[in-house]
Amino acid sequence: MISIALAGKPNAGKSTFYKAATMADVDVANYPFTTIDANRGVSHVRTECPCLERDERCGDDNCRGGKRYVPVELLDVAGLVPGAHEGRGLGNQFLDELTNADAIVNVVDASGGTNEEGEPVEIGSYDPVDEVDFIEEEMDQWLTGIIDRNWESVERKSRSPDFDIDDALADMLTGFGATEADVAASLRELDYPADPIQWTDDHREALARDVRARTKPIILVANKADVAPPENIERLRETGKPVIPATAEGELALRQAEQAGVVDYDPGDDDFEVVGDLSDEQEAGLEKIREVMAEWGGTGVQAAMNAAVYDLLDRITAYPVQNETKWTDAKGNVLPDAFLLPRGSTPVDLAHAVHSDIGEGYLHAVNAKTNRDISDDYELEEGDVIKIVSTAS
Numbered sequence: 144m145i146s147i148a149l150a151g152k153p154n155a156g157k158s159t160f161y162k163a164a165t166m167a168d169v170d171v172a173n174y175p176f177t178t179i180d181a182n183r184g185v186s187h188v189r190t191e192c193p194c195l196e197r198d199e200r201c202g203d204d205n206c207r208g209g210k211r212y213v214p215v216e217l218l219d220v221a222g223l224v225p226g227a228h229e230g231r232g233l234g235n236q237f238l239d240e241l242t243n244a245d246a247i248v249n250v251v252d253a254s255g256g257t258n259e260e261g262e263p264v265e266i267g268s269y270d271p272v273d274e275v276d277f278i279e280e281e282m283d284q285w286l287t288g289i290i291d292r293n294w295e296s297v298e299r300k301s302r303s304p305d306f307d308i309d310d311a312l313a314d315m316l317t318g319f320g321a322t323e324a325d326v327a328a329s330l331r332e333l334d335y336p337a338d339p340i341q342w343t344d345d346h347r348e349a350l351a352r353d354v355r356a357r358t359k360p361i362i363l364v365a366n367k368a369d370v371a372p373p374e375n376i377e378r379l380r381e382t383g384k385p386v387i388p389a390t391a392e393g394e395l396a397l398r399q400a401e402q403a404g405v406v407d408y409d410p411g412d413d414d415f416e417v418v419g420d421l422s423d424e425q426e427a428g429l430e431k432i433r434e435v436m437a438e439w440g441g442t443g444v445q446a447a448m449n450a451a452v453y454d455l456l457d458r459i460t461a462y463p464v465q466n467e468t469k470w471t472d473a474k475g476n477v478l479p480d481a482f483l484l485p486r487g488s489t490p491v492d493l494a495h496a497v498h499s500d501i502g503e504g505y506l507h508a509v510n511a512k513t514n515r516d517i518s519d520d521y522e523l524e525e526g527d528v529i530k531i532v533s534t535a536s
């Protein structure tokens with residue numbers, strides 16, 4: 144499963160985002176380091192279900208009237224302060240938790256109402272652009288440290304006659320989520336001595352920065368948009384990084400109200416409808432959220448999950464089925480599974496994602512929307528429904 148990690152300075156709203164996005168029960172409070180141990184849970188990205196092209200909707204938990212929710216892992220970790228890579232705050236322990244993440248959602252307090260240590264200050268008095276820079280810097284320095292600590296082993300390997308620097312670095316960095324292709328691409332970008340013994344700290348740091356950017360891409364959530372001065376969000380946008388304005392607190396309130404049966408709202412909707420009885424106070428709170436949603440096109444929480452997976456990681460959703468006419472599995476469930484594959488994936492890749500045996504035994508595939516055979520090098524598109532024919536199925 145794709146893994147997305149929430150990172151950011153303390154008190155920015157990471158756990159509120161996590162709670163809203165997973166509906167798990169975690170601590171949220173207005174002081175730094177509320178979260179100590181990482182929370183790991185299941186959230187979803189939202190897409191259009193292929194069933195919209197048919198007469199009937201799927202009618203299960205994953206598809207709410209054609210709004211398809213595909214599971215991804217979400218990780219909420221302790222806040223990060225400047226110097227974390229040297230152990231400040233809850234530093235290293237938290238950074239190590241990011242090892243398995245495919246992408247990072249940096250939850251920024253766009254209101255400027257907390258300083259770099261996460262302590263409450265007057266709204267607008269801290270510049271949120273500063274936390275964008277230091278979070279990235281901490282991640283880069285953390286990886287630099289990992290490479291430094293492992294360099295001796297690269298030097299040792301370099302004495303062997305069949306030494307290959309790409310292989311040696313890939314070995315070291317796979318644990319960090321880097322593939323051989325990532326390492327090779329980074330090395331192509333950099334100038335470096337052939338002999339690892341000649342590498343300086345600067346060479347290792349340059350490698351760390353490039354590999355980090357490739358393997359842990361970052362998207363910014365401009366959280367607390369409900370109280371943020373609009374110019375702060377503008378300034379965050381000027382960094383050139385993808386920015387999603389959000390109110391994690393608003394999303395949490397809506398999901399809780401939806402569970403209580405008082406509003407009709409599906410995560411990612413740009414508005415909601417009140418369907419139950421509310422106190423005047425509750426009603427006023429929800430109307431405030433409605434105004435923020437109108438301004439930004441929703442609460443931003445679902446939008447951030449989607450941007451991380453579909454934009455940053457460039458995934459598409461493919462739906463394997465056994466029956467290409469009914470779009471069902473062997474048990475008759477309609478569109479039971481959805482896989483988030485890298486753009487450019489082929490039917491063979493989908494077969495491997497379903498099961499390694501199905502991949503090994505792959506024979507051919509049928510596009511269930513057109514009922515035609517597709518070639519082995521066909522590039523899957525968002526929403527494709529595919530029957531795989533394999534010796535293993």
Ligand SMILES: Nc1nc2c(ncn2[C@@H]2O[C@H](COP(=O)(O)OP(=O)(O)OP(=O)(O)O)[C@@H](O)[C@H]2O)c(=O)[nH]1
Nearest residue numbers: 153154155156157158159172176177178222391392
């Ligand atoms: N106004 C506003 N406040 C928010 C929003 N999201 C979170 N908060 C508040 O921000 C404070 C910190 O929220 P948490 O979710 O605990 O923050 P965190 O980033 O997990 O903090 P640490 O675990 O200490 O690193 C709490 O008082 C939240 O209620 C939001 O969208 N708007």
Ligand SMILES: [Mg+2]
Nearest residue numbers: 157158177178
């Ligand atoms: Mg927290």
